[in-house]
Amino acid sequence: MFERMFGFFSTDMAIDLGTANTLVYIENKGVVLNEPSVVALSTVNGRHNVLAVGNEAKQMLGKTPEHIRAIRPLRDGVIADFAVAEEMIKYFIKKIHNNRFLSASPRIVICVPYGATAVERRAIQESAEEAGAREVYLIEEPMAAAIGAGLPITEARGSIVVDIGGGTTEVAVISLGGIVYAKSIRAGGDRMDEDIVTYIRKNFNLLIGESTAEKIKKEIGSAVMLQNSKDITMTIKGRSLIDGNPKEIEITQRHVSEALMDAVSIIAEGVKDALEQIPPELVADIIDSGITLTGGGALLANLDAVVSHITGVFVKVAENPLNCVVLGTGQALEEISKSDSILLKIY
Ligand SMILES: Nc1ncnc2c1ncn2[C@@H]1O[C@H](COP(=O)(O)OP(=O)(O)OP(=O)(O)O)[C@@H](O)[C@H]1O
Ligand SMILES: [Mg+2]
Missing domain, CATH: 3.30.420.40 (ATPase, nucleotide binding domain)
Structure with missing residues (x-):
């Protein structure tokens, strides 16, 4: 009612709740949020507090003191920690609300992994409702990816x-x-990062973190060394497993492709x-x-x-x-009346 009186429009959104990144799409505006799916929690006297979410929290991964934990609530393609996932969704929705003048209760289409169980679907739906959604629709991730890829x-x-x-x-x-x-x-990408960590430990006696491994993969990673391709190199830092000291080594694209x-x-x-x-x-x-x-x-x-x-x-x-799933989810949102058969029924 207020919306009509004051001329605001309810701003519906499409969310790709990924294990690595969460993206949000708003009708007529496109992708308005794209941040890592990471939450940093501090625990004081047994009580958890959300310290940071998204980009800020990702920078803390692997660098936190004992009372702070930076976690990825969706690791491995499933919701590993529902309560934290819900905090994350709420935080992102609130962030969009603070940045723009939006209606307080949007309609939300959110994607779920293929084969998510009824319990998992329900949990995602409830998280979105808790975060203020008026109506929640679900779409299977591969369907969204296919639509987004055209x-x-x-x-x-x-x-x-x-x-x-x-x-x-x-x-x-x-x-x-x-x-x-x-x-x-x-x-997927996490497995690749873990394999790079293991490869460097085994072959160079150097311990690196997963964020460094991800950086290596993005900068010089290759699925295979093609003939005649130049072997590019990268200098990386970690801890020597021989004497425990900080150490720098140079690795090549060939090493990374072997690791992958x-x-x-x-x-x-x-x-x-x-x-x-x-x-x-x-x-x-x-x-x-x-x-x-x-x-x-x-x-x-x-x-x-x-x-x-x-x-x-x-x-x-x-x-x-990186944007296909959220764009496909967004398209399903824009054509919600037509895409009825594509959206999942919630039981
Ligand atoms: N240039 C690149 N080369 C290789 N891997 C990359 C590159 N850029 C990003 N990645 C990897 O892509 C992955 C993230 O992709 P994406 O955002 O599609 O995942 P997600 O949707 O969050 O995960 P999921 O679909 O499994 O829930 C990360 O593992 C990241 O390291
Ligand atoms: Mg995805």
């Missing part, structure tokens, strides 16, 4: 999308507005396996239209070449892969 999901034609996120890689084949086949592979070999092959083999499971008519469509990669992992250099080599199908990286 795939023709409603046609009678198979499209395949591979969303490589922080926690998981989700492979989905979509036709006629529905998911025909999907699977979730427990290997397992994760990359799990992802590529997972896509190949998906193609073996689906009806042949859909395979024929996919041979024509190719495989689309989305999610931050799609930015790993030469990953497209490896997936293409293993599957024998051409591969393209979506434009702006």
Whole structure:
């Protein structure tokens, strides 16, 4: 009522609640928030207080004193800590409200991992309601990724999308507005970071943190060393496991691609396996239209070449892969009356 009287409009939003990053899209405005899914909590006398969320909290990862914990509530593609996840959603929604003049109770479309259980869906819905949503709709992440990547999901034609996120890689084949086949592979960006930490410890006797490993992956990571490619190097800092002293070493792209070999092959083999499971008519469509990669992992250099080599199908990286899911969720929000069948029913 007040909205009408004062001429404010309820501002609906689409949220990609990812294990690594949370993005929020607002109708007619686009992506208004893009921050790491990290919460820093301080515990004093057994009571938890939220100290920082998002960018500020990510900078604290691996650097906190004993009474502060920087946590990723969604690690591994599932909500590992509901209470903290809810705090995080509330914080982000409030942040958007403070920055702009929005209605206090928006309609929210939020994506959930493929195959999220009824309990998990309910928990996400309740978190959004607690955070002030008037109505909550859910959409499955691979569907959102496919819409955001511009795939023709409603046609009678198979499209395949591979969303490589922080926690998981989700492979989905979509036709006629529905998911025909999907699977979730427990290997994504986090696994790559962990493998880099292990590789450097084993081969260089140097201990580094996961944030450093992520930086290495983004700067010089490659899914494979292509012939004739120049071996670029990077200087990294950590603690020597021999004498415990701080130490600097130089590593090459070849080292990083060796470290990433397992994760990359799990992802590529997972896509190949998906193609073996689906009806042949859909395979024929996919041979024509190719495989689309989305999610931050799609930015790993030469990953497209490896997936293409293993599957024998051409591969393209979506434009702006980190934003596909939130943009697809946003599109579902804008066409909410039409996208009814794409949105999940809440039980
Ligand atoms: N240039 C890059 N090269 C390799 N990996 C990258 C690059 N940029 C980002 N990433 C990785 O992408 C991952 C984050 O991707 P994204 O934001 O799509 O994940 P998410 O949606 O939060 O996770 P999920 O979908 O599993 O819930 C991180 O592991 C990050 O390190
Ligand atoms: Mg994601």
